[in-house]
């Protein structure tokens with residue numbers, strides 16, 4: 001069977017190619033949605049206004065659905081960012097486009113909660129748009145100019161990516177998460193091992209992997225250069241869809257399977273053999289088992305982001321922090337308003353608060369290094385986010401370790417990096 005990416009692209013092609021699309025083909029597609037944030041949205045707006053293409057946009061009447069999400073500066077930390085929000089808000093209002101205003105959450109989380117449908121093709125002016133692949137959506141990050149073009153014309157071209165199949169077997173052990181899986185994969189692939197590939201997951205282990213873990217894995221595949229990262233739409237996805245959307249998934253979702261042709265190269269991972277991992281500074285693929293860096297002292301811990309700011313991530317952190325006190329500074333940002341609300345209702349936020357956490361509003365928060373917990377010179381941070389390049393979370397001399405919510409919470413409790421399995425109750 002052709003790759004899932006190729007099949008989704010084919011369905012969205014403006015001119016149906018003769019036969020089926022092949023990796024390497026250039027295809028003009030009509031996306032179902034185009035999303036921009038409060039950084040890239042402003043750049044896209046400038047392109048639209050300079051070219052006059054802004055006149056073509058009318059969200060009340062035409063496709064694609066266009067969303068402006070204010071998540072990187074949420075709420076605005078400076079007058080300049082507030083003014084940027086204002087410009088985008090006025091533009092969106094005039095055109096009748098959707099705005100996810102400050103406090104709504106990280107664009108990618110809101111998108112999987114309420115916008116994207118399995119089998120869709122989505123462009124987002126943000127590299128982590130790739131996250132929606134967990135829901136069998138062909139989603140990919142594009143530049144602001146391309147986003148502007150897609151918003152105005154409803155079209156964009158794509159080169160059909162080569163698939164890279166990853167076979168999962170077994171089940172994750174207690175205390176090991178999708179983050180440990182994706183860090184392991186990044187260690188194998190490096191920063192360029194999946195460039196422009198459609199990473200597609202298959203094998204018996206997929207069924208054992210919960211949706212929040214799939215979202216984490218899809219999210220970080222872009223750190224190896226992936227164009228998109230797709231999971232099949234199986235029973236686990238179907239159940240998650242029903243619980244999240246309160247309705248049945250579309251009938252066509254059944255066809256969104258990953259079935260590599262025999263002999264296609266495939267990387268195989270045994271989930272049962274994974275252990276807690278970190279990405280050491282200065283890059284997400286510079287990975288090591290936690291055991292190798294155990295004892296490193298930590299100043300700040302951040303639990304949040306589009307990688308690991310979901311309800312299950314906060315719950316995992318609460319399992320470790322319950323009845324304990326964080327020694328390191330601890331900042332927690334639920335990835336969306338909906339997650340915030342749920343964590344409030346179930347008592348998870350109370351546990352985190354009791355442990356000394358600062359609860360930040362939904363949004364990118366400290367992930368981006370702009371506000372809500374910027375790291376100082378020489379500080380060591382453990383973060384559940386996806387990037388640890390120098391300067392990413394503040395001072396260029398701060399050192400950031402990326403880890404799972406369990407490992408991050410354990411580092412907060414101990415004030416140093418430790419194996420979280422010893423603290424699980």
Ligand SMILES: CC(C)[C@H](C(=O)O)[C@@H](O)C(=O)O
Pocket residue numbers: 039040072125126127128141387
């Ligand atoms: C601001 C945006 C363009 C950027 C991205 O594309 O990923 C940001 O979200 C990030 O995580 O570095």
Ligand code: SF4
Pocket residue numbers: 071072106126128305306307363364365367368385386
């Ligand atoms: S949470 Fe972090 S990685 Fe995700 S979109 Fe925001 S800044 Fe980018």
